[in-house]
Amino acid sequence: xxxxxxxxxxxxxxxxxxxxxxxxxxxxxxxxxxxxxxxxxxxxxxxxxxxxxxxxxxxxxxxxxxxxxxxxxxxxxxxxxxxxxxxxxxxxxxxxxxxxxxxxxxxxxxxxxxxxxxxxxxxxxxxxxxxxxxxxxxxxxxxxxxxxxxxxxxxxxxxxxxxxxxxxxxxxxxxxxxxxxxxxxxxxxxxxxxxxxxxxxxxxxxxxxxxxxxxxxxxxxxxxxxxxxxxxxxxxxxxxxxxxxxxxxxxxxxxxxxxxxxxxxxxxxxxxxxxxxxxxxxxxxxxxxxxxxxxxxxxxxxxxxxxxxxxxxxxxxxxxxxxxxxxxxxxxxxxxxxxxxxxxxxxxxxxxxxxxxxxxxxxxxxxxxxxxxxxxxxxxxxxxxxxxxxxxxxxxxxxxxxxxxxxxxxxxxxxxxxxxxxxxxxxxxxxxxxxxxxxxxxxxxxxxxxxxxxxxxxxxxxxxxxxxxxxxxxxxxxxxxxxxxxxxxxxxxxxxxxxxxxxxxxxxxxxxxxxxxxxxxxxxxxxxxxxxxxxxxxxxxxxxxxxxxxxxxxxxxxxxxxxxxxxxxxxxxxxxxxxxxxxxxxxxxxxxxxxxxxxxxxxxxxxxxxxxxxxxxxxxxxxxxxxxxxxxxxxxxxxxxxxxxxxxxxxxxxxxxx
Amino acid sequence: xxxxxxxxxxxxxxxxxxxxxxxxxxxxxxxxxxxxxxxxxxxxxxxxxxxxxxxxxxxxxxxxxxxxxxxxxxxxxxxxxxxxxxxxxxxxxxxxxxxxxxxxxxxxxxxxxxxxxxxxxxxxxxxxxxxxxxxxxxxxxxxxxxxxxxxxxx
Numbered sequence: 001x002x003x004x005x006x007x008x009x010x011x012x013x014x015x016x017x018x019x020x021x022x023x024x025x026x027x028x029x030x031x032x033x034x035x036x037x038x039x040x041x042x043x044x045x046x047x048x049x050x051x052x053x054x055x056x057x058x059x060x061x062x063x064x065x066x067x068x069x070x071x072x073x074x075x076x077x078x079x080x081x082x083x084x085x086x087x088x089x090x091x092x093x094x095x096x097x098x099x100x101x102x103x104x105x106x107x108x109x110x111x112x113x114x115x116x117x118x119x120x121x122x123x124x125x126x127x128x129x130x131x132x133x134x135x136x137x138x139x140x141x142x143x144x145x146x147x148x149x150x151x152x153x154x155x156x157x158x159x160x161x162x163x164x165x166x167x168x169x170x171x172x173x174x175x176x177x178x179x180x181x182x183x184x185x186x187x188x189x190x191x192x193x194x195x196x197x198x199x200x201x202x203x204x205x206x207x208x209x210x211x212x213x214x215x216x217x218x219x220x221x222x223x224x225x226x227x228x229x230x231x232x233x234x235x236x237x238x239x240x241x242x243x244x245x246x247x248x249x250x251x252x253x254x255x256x257x258x259x260x261x262x263x264x265x266x267x268x269x270x271x272x273x274x275x276x277x278x279x280x281x282x283x284x285x286x287x288x289x290x291x292x293x294x295x296x297x298x299x300x301x302x303x304x305x306x307x308x309x310x311x312x313x314x315x316x317x318x319x320x321x322x323x324x325x326x327x328x329x330x331x332x333x334x335x336x337x338x339x340x341x342x343x344x345x346x347x348x349x350x351x352x353x354x355x356x357x358x359x360x361x362x363x364x365x366x367x368x369x370x371x372x373x374x375x376x377x378x379x380x381x382x383x384x385x386x387x388x389x390x391x392x393x394x395x396x397x398x399x400x401x402x403x404x405x406x407x408x409x410x411x412x413x414x415x416x417x418x419x420x421x422x423x424x425x426x427x428x429x430x431x432x433x434x435x436x437x438x439x440x441x442x443x444x445x446x447x448x449x450x451x452x453x454x455x456x457x458x459x460x461x462x463x464x465x466x467x468x469x470x471x472x473x474x475x476x477x478x479x480x481x482x483x484x485x486x487x488x489x490x491x492x493x494x495x496x497x498x499x500x501x502x503x504x505x506x507x508x509x510x511x512x513x514x515x516x517x518x519x520x521x522x523x524x525x526x527x528x529x530x531x532x533x534x535x536x537x538x539x540x541x542x543x544x545x546x547x548x549x550x551x552x553x554x555x556x557x558x559x560x561x562x563x564x565x566x567x568x569x570x571x572x573x574x575x576x577x578x579x580x581x582x583x584x585x586x587x588x589x590x591x592x593x594x595x596x597x598x599x600x601x602x603x604x605x606x607x608x609x610x611x612x613x614x615x616x617x618x619x620x621x622x623x624x625x626x627x628x629x630x631x632x633x634x635x636x637x638x639x640x641x642x643x644x645x646x647x648x649x650x651x652x653x654x655x656x657x658x
Numbered sequence: 659x660x661x662x663x664x665x666x667x668x669x670x671x672x673x674x675x676x677x678x679x680x681x682x683x684x685x686x687x688x689x690x691x692x693x694x695x696x697x698x699x700x701x702x703x704x705x706x707x708x709x710x711x712x713x714x715x716x717x718x719x720x721x722x723x724x725x726x727x728x729x730x731x732x733x734x735x736x737x738x739x740x741x742x743x744x745x746x747x748x749x750x751x752x753x754x755x756x757x758x759x760x761x762x763x764x765x766x767x768x769x770x771x772x773x774x775x776x777x778x779x780x781x782x783x784x785x786x787x788x789x790x791x792x793x794x795x796x797x798x799x800x801x802x803x804x805x806x807x808x809x810x811x812x
Contacts, residue, residue, distance in 0.1 A: 002689075040785040060716040065712070065714040105794070105801050106801060108802050119769065120767045152769050156769055163776070227709065227732065227733030228732050229734040236685075236712055367741075371741055372731070375739055376730070376734070378755060379730055413793035415794050463790060568707075639810060
């Protein structure tokens with residue numbers, strides 16, 4: 001148990017050249033890449049220091065805590081240009097093709113390292129002992145996905161990353177909550193502030209460059225399960241939007257924050273469907289047994305959504321939800337995934353041993369990454385070869401690594417043909433704030449990179465950060481805020497608790513303060529009811545959004561009265577501060593984009609049309625923490641990769657003039 | 659509750675500075691109740707916020723006494739089921755007990771190398787500082803083949 005909270009924490013000040021904030025896949029990738037460049041710089045007489053700071057323990061922190069059953073981004077025999085085509089088609093045409101291409105050309109090397117470090121990768125018959133690097137053929141569940149025995153995926157990667165960076169350069173159980181600008185140059189960062197969740201210590205770091213890689217934003221919306229089930233989020237429940245909030249707070253430009261992700265997954269347990277659809281070839285149906293995707297496909301013509309659907313097998317992910325939502329809305333749910341038929345078909349030509357192996361694969365798919373889904377099956381007495389399961393679209397999530405690409409606007413690679421001027425500004429992976437770098441879920445407009453791509457973006461960012469530090473060797477960062485004020489701000493919830501706790505007989509019910517738990521529930525209610533949550537069937541409009549903003553402003557004001565009775569609650573308090581700002585960014589972006597670009601993720605009922613003429617562009621924003629105002633703008637989208645014949649009609653359409 | 663601790667099996671990780679479950683939980687849920695003032699069981703671990711539990715099983719897999727299990731979300735999953743692993747270095751065994759008594763057991767590999775043996779840089783080249791600016795390579799210089807004719811511009 002952590003020590004009891006006091007209102008006078010010790011202050012620890014530290015300087016490092018590079019601070020990695022976060023300990024997930026992207027952070028581990030940065031640690032792995034940075035060490036080598038630091039050694040090369042040392043050979044030239046420059047000593048660079050680096051540190052990783054994780055609010056948890058690196059071995060199991062981040063989205064890969066449970067493991068994964070597949071690596072969803074591996075080129076193999078494919079060309080990175082086709083990867084770009086796949087990603088842009090899935091994300092309704094608008095992506096940073098330079099960033100996506102960069103992941104594509106660099107990701108395989110990272111996966112080869114995972115295998116070398118010990119990650120078991122399923123191979124085709126005959127290639128069992130042949131590494132991918134030497135041409136061993138992986139078992140693919142889809143064109144870009146390879147199957148793995150991934151229960152220990154994070155543990156293995158963390159092991160290598162920790163050795164790379166050096167255990168003495170890792171600080172665990174410290175939650176960084178604020179970035180701090182430089183006193184003499186407001187266009188850049190000078191440091192960050194955070195606190196230990198084990199001891200009463202505030203940590204003030206000064207640095208030249210940081211990697212802000214704290215994952216996405218989860219439980220910003222009221223989830224479908226609301227008791228203990230609140231914890232069963234699809235993405236890790238500890239991702240609090242810290243990446244987006246801390247970046248927005250210092251004025252870094254965000255992009256596509258409207259592009260939430262609503263996964264359709266096994267209901268309640270949120271187990272993955274990828275292997276079932278792609279590998280086992282299962283089909284979904286409504287309660288009448290109808291193949292509703294086929295039945296509803298032509299309805300995509302309405303509002304022009306069909307521009308991003310070539311066929312039943314190839315369409316933007318959100319459109320799959322859209323076809324399903326029609327069934328739910330019109331009362332033909334539940335939606336089922338026909339696992340028994342899929343297994344029976346596969347088993348037709350199998351020996352009993354092979355059938356057993358198939359069953360094990362089906363269970364491993366969940367056990368490697370979403371154990372709760374097995375709990376659902378076991379508790380409901382569902383065996384997949386005997387009984388169908390329900391699938392359902394979940395509550396919305398914000399993340400940059402998946403089939404949703406909300407995040408920070410970053411400087412891209414300069415060496416690709418056709419990159420426009422506004423896609424890069426000197427330091428790869430840097431935001432519009434000097435010294436603020438990001439990777440993984442933090443990078444916007446660069447979706448479908450998943451775990452391996454996030455690790456790879458971490459590696460890419462490491463190079464950018466080392467370059468930045470070497471270019472600024474003689475510069476000394478100076479915080480533009482007083483340490484005492486930072487300490488008071490970080491510990492404010494503790495002060496509120498100590499000042500108010502004896503006013504009432506139940507510390508949870510006091511008119512002068514609010515618990516972090518209630519702040520989170522209130523945020524979730526606002527977002528659900530007004531910003532296209534599940535209770536609205538993902539629908540919103542201008543009026544609802546204005547109501548949302550009014551309530552979000554009041555909620556933000558009330559966070560000044562959040563109380564924390566221990567360090568655990570202080571952690572929760574700041575996580576919710578981050579959630580609120582990330583949610584607000586999401587709301588503002590949805591408000592600004594006057595079209596329904598992502599039907600199935602959300603609908604602007606006042607702008608139901610997909611409008612490539614006016615809105616085939618990025619929506620970017622900056623936040624001013626002093627005025628509390630958002631500024632939004634359109635940014636020109638520029639394609640890099642030629643259009644192939646197999647792509648949807650919308651892909652060939654030019655970007656909008658902005 | 660999601661992850662829970664069996665009172666009779668937990669020994670509070672007496673020989674360690676920090677209880678392993680407390681060390682590993684990614685969401686700061688597992689805590690050692692040193693004086694027993696919270697749970698009535700001194701020097702035993704407990705899950706202090708079950709509705710924030712992702713059921714990631716990090717604590718379950720790490721507990722050296724196998725004292726931690728998961729009772730799946732009570733508001734979602736019918737009672738009587740359990741999914742329990744034994745994690746042993748390079749493989750993991752799962753025992754799944756259905757509510758109706760069906761039992762399934764599986765064993766999967768988890769890593770091809772012994773724990774602790776991952777060598778980040780064995781056999782890898784040093785970084786070439788002259789290529790720090792070259793976006794086409796990372797330190798390993800293992801970039802995928804790229805068909806440049808696929809770009810719109812030359």
